[in-house]
Amino acid sequence: MRKPRIAVSANFFYPDTARAAYPPKTLMYAEVELQQWLVAGGAIPSLIPPLPDDVDLDDYLDAFDGVVFSGGADVCPRTYGEEPLRPEWSGDAKRDAYEIALFNAAMKKNLPILGICRGHQLINVALGGTLYQDTHTQREGAIIHRDGVVYDALEHHVELVENTVLSNIYRDNLKDRINTIHHQAIKDLGADLIVQARAVEDDVIESVWLDRPNCYVFGVQWHPEWIRDAGMLDPNLIRAHFLDHIRNAMA
Numbered sequence: 001m002r003k004p005r006i007a008v009s010a011n012f013f014y015p016d017t018a019r020a021a022y023p024p025k026t027l028m029y030a031e032v033e034l035q036q037w038l039v040a041g042g043a044i045p046s047l048i049p050p051l052p053d054d055v056d057l058d059d060y061l062d063a064f065d066g067v068v069f070s071g072g073a074d075v076c077p078r079t080y081g082e083e084p085l086r087p088e089w090s091g092d093a094k095r096d097a098y099e100i101a102l103f104n105a106a107m108k109k110n111l112p113i114l115g116i117c118r119g120h121q122l123i124n125v126a127l128g129g130t131l132y133q134d135t136h137t138q139r140e141g142a143i144i145h146r147d148g149v150v151y152d153a154l155e156h157h158v159e160l161v162e163n164t165v166l167s168n169i170y171r172d173n174l175k176d177r178i179n180t181i182h183h184q185a186i187k188d189l190g191a192d193l194i195v196q197a198r199a200v201e202d203d204v205i206e207s208v209w210l211d212r213p214n215c216y217v218f219g220v221q222w223h224p225e226w227i228r229d230a231g232m233l234d235p236n237l238i239r240a241h242f243l244d245h246i247r248n249a250m251a
Contacts (some may be wrong), residue, residue, distance in 0.1 A: 001250060004246045005065050007111075008048065009099050030070065041236070048102060057102065065112075068116065069122050073091055074133075074184055075121050077089065079091070103126045112249070124219070125190065130186075156178065156180050160174045177232045179226055185221065196209050
């Protein structure tokens, strides 16, 4: 059997005259460890560019077996019907539009979808949900979920909801530690999303699953690709669940 081909949503640098390389151009990029994590699971990841107007996204996705929505910049509050409360929380509306089009096309083709951090939040917004623009200031009792200095070494405990897809993946090991590198979080759930896990310390939603027949849409707010500590929630079980589902569909 050939290796699964995974479409990965891109991050973007927009034109910047202070930049030495391609200052008037838009650049797309990927974080290396996410790509390596997918490769280590036996997949072939490929970044998906915004397509020219004469290229059909549905046709383009015929070459892929699944889609990963990656982490990165904030989702723009305007994408879920709010005005940014601060300029620095304005997010990336262009990326939102690009990823929501990709999400809708993947759903139409019934491609399995995995969302990581921003990707988890993007799934919620694409399905009509909303976010806390800044969890710590908008949700009473919220802990700090992002520290720019500590970065992916920042951790908290997570509790998996019993009798869910995620608890089945971890065979009812319902409490463990994860990394945390986000300041937005799900406020109102999108249509048909079921909560899979919450932060122990403040009850923030950390994982969702789309409850629709013959559909695989799974979001986690942490970065499994950055977990190296054997004492934390095993990141490879999430990857295996996603890729094994794809392999079974390919068989």
